[in-house]
Amino acid sequence: MxxxxxxxxxxxxxxxxxxxxxxxxxxxxxxxxxxxxxxxxxxxxxxxxxxxxxxxxxxxxxxxxxxxxxxxxxxxxxxxxxxxxxxxxxxxxxxxxxxxxxxxxxxxxxxxxxxxxxxxxxxxxxxxxxxxxxxxxxxxxxxxxxxxxxxxxxxxxxxxFDFSEPGKLDLEAYMNEHYKFNVDINRFAYLTGRSLAAFKRDFQKIFNTSPNRWLQQKRLADAHYLISEKGWKSSDVYLEVGFKDLSHFSFAFKKTYGIAPSRIGTLT
Missing domain, CATH: 2.60.120.10 (Jelly Rolls)
Structure with a gap:
């Protein structure tokens, strides 16, 4: 890659x-x-x-x-x-x-x-x-x-002069440590020593869901905590948890929690 x-x-x-x-x-x-x-x-x-x-x-x-x-x-x-x-x-x-x-x-x-x-x-x-x-x-x-x-x-x-590619890593531990990095699934597969097909297969076995769905839900849960408990603004939090685009983050957040992230602070 x-x-x-x-x-x-x-x-x-x-x-x-x-x-x-x-x-x-x-x-x-x-x-x-x-x-x-x-x-x-x-x-x-x-x-x-x-x-x-x-x-x-x-x-x-x-x-x-x-x-x-x-x-x-x-x-x-x-x-x-x-x-x-x-x-x-x-x-x-x-x-x-x-x-x-x-x-x-x-x-x-x-x-x-x-x-x-x-x-x-x-x-x-x-x-x-x-x-x-x-x-x-x-x-x-x-x-x-x-x-x-x-x-x-x-x-x-x-x-x-070690020209070897990344070896196969503990997928669960690696993803729980690196999920906030906004890299694509191909990159995660490479860094954990797997083909894309093997990565998706192993991921499903471990997390019982797809990589994209798990990453989005994990990042949204972090965002919800930072906004509701720590008082972060949605404009500050989306990059912190691994989203590239504020509008996509806001759409996904509202779809999951039923409320726009910018409105959470107004309800307390």
């Missing part, structure tokens, strides 16, 4: 208020925080990164993030997406293979060192804000990122 094509080297810069979102991390990623800070929730763990931090994310993960610009300043970061084609090429050229189990967490704070610092500095002349890089140069810089990581963090070899 291929993710939408994005630049391999991405420079983020903005001065707006805190930004929140979710993301499927399709490829391994090396990042550097220039200014501001960020929080990421991956697999039930919270990771916090501050200015000057080097960070590494493993591929095939879902994350919820919040980015915080500094007071009166800009949030700025650099991220390098390490694609599988580049890793396969390096593996063949240098005969590098995964030789053990991957025991690394979903995200890592890397120890600063001169190699990492010099590598990030070398990207400076090309970061003009439009994220447009010469393809040949980009390929070389991504390959250089891999070699720097192997030199500074050799334990990452078993992560970078």
């Amino acid at each position: 291929q993710a939408n094509k994005k630049p391999n080297i991405l420079y983020s810069c903005y001065s707006q208020k805190n930004s929140e979102g979710e993301q499927f991390i399709a490829q391994h990623n090396l990042g550097f925080m220039i200014s501001g800070s960020s929080e990421h929730f991956i697999g039930g763990e919270k990771f916090v990164f501050k200015p000057g931090d080097f960070r590494f994310f493993k591929r095939n993960q879902l994350t919820r993030w919040t980015k915080f610009p500094p007071a009166g300043g800009e949030y700025r970061s650099i991220s390098i997406s390490i694609d599988q084609d580049t890793l396969h090429s390096i593996s063949e050229e240098y005969n590098l293979k995964a030789t053990g189990f991957d025991h690394c967490p979903g995200a890592m704070l890397l120890e600063p060192n001169n190699l990492l610092k010099n590598y990030i500095d070398s990207l400076g002349p090309y970061l003009d804000g439009n994220n447009e890089f010469n393809k040949g140069l980009t390929n070389l810089k991504v390959k250089e990122a891999v070699m720097v990581l192997l030199e500074t963090n050799p334990e990452l070899k078993n992560v970078l």
